[in-house]
Amino acid sequence: DADVTQTPRNRITKTGKRIMLECSQTKGHDRMYWYRQDPGLGLRLIYYSFDVKDINKGEISDGYSVSRQAQAKFSLSLESAIPNQTALYFCATSDLTQETQYFGPGTRLLVL
Amino acid sequence: DQQVKQNSPSLSVQEGRISILNCDYTNSMFDYFLWYKKYPAEGPTFLISISSIKDKNEDGRFTVFLNKSAKHLSLHIVPSQPGDSAVYFCAASEGSNYQLIWGAGTKLIIKP
Numbered sequence: 001d002a003d004v005t006q007t008p009r010n011r012i013t014k015t016g017k018r019i020m021l022e023c024s025q026t027k028g029h030d031r032m033y034w035y036r037q038d039p040g041l042g043l044r045l046i047y048y049s050f051d052v053k054d055i056n057k058g059e060i061s062d063g064y065s066v067s068r069q070a071q072a073k074f075s076l077s078l079e080s081a082i083p084n085q086t087a088l089y090f091c092a093t094s095d096l097t098q099e100t101q102y103f104g105p106g107t108r109l110l111v112l
Numbered sequence: 113d114q115q116v117k118q119n120s121p122s123l124s125v126q127e128g129r130i131s132i133l134n135c136d137y138t139n140s141m142f143d144y145f146l147w148y149k150k151y152p153a154e155g156p157t158f159l160i161s162i163s164s165i166k167d168k169n170e171d172g173r174f175t176v177f178l179n180k181s182a183k184h185l186s187l188h189i190v191p192s193q194p195g196d197s198a199v200y201f202c203a204a205s206e207g208s209n210y211q212l213i214w215g216a217g218t219k220l221i222i223k224p
Contacts, residue, residue: 042118042213042216043214044214105153106154
């Protein structure tokens with residue numbers, strides 16, 4: 001079984017809709033991250049959480065919110081989706097002692 | 113302004129030859145560098161890393177070289193194999209920040 005899972009894997013939604021992307025991990029890591037990837041660009045950090053009570057904005061947090069429901073779960077919400085949020089979204093985890101991050105398979109989101 | 117740059121969007125190499133992927137950075141405070149590999153429809157997976165106190169790190173067929181004065185690192189793969197065909201991302205972090213700054217990626221194609 002995968003250590004980091006993301007649901008859904010693909011999603012099509014309309015402008016103005018609220019959607020949630022979910023991430024679960026079985027690695028026991030405290031740190032979790034949400035990134036987006038756009039064509040021709042590297043991964044950009046949206047939000048990160050170092051433990052259940054610690055949520056931090058990343059480089060591009062506008063238009064997004066997150067919830068860390070448990071050590072193993074970190075969800076990303078788009079309160080009112082817009083077309084330029086069309087992208088590939090990745091969740092990642094890491095432990096306290098290293099920079100290496102472990103990624104989920106990604107969610108491909110299309111906002112019409 | 114991109115702090116981590118991978119100037120070659122793609123690279124084609126004959127099977128068995130050496131593949132050299134390059135990465136430049138602008139932030140002199142970066143002290144840890146990582147290479148990730150990504151296959152289609154999968155998340156990035158960690159490949160190899162190097163601390164700024166070293167100038168070389170080797171793991172099997174993969175070697176990363178760091179030139180701090182030039183703010184440049186490179187990933188050497190030798191010999192290149194068909195399974196190495198993927199997108200390779202360079203990433204960097206500063207101190208205990210643990211936030212990774214990513215390059216745009218280089219697509220490596222290994223020709224049989």
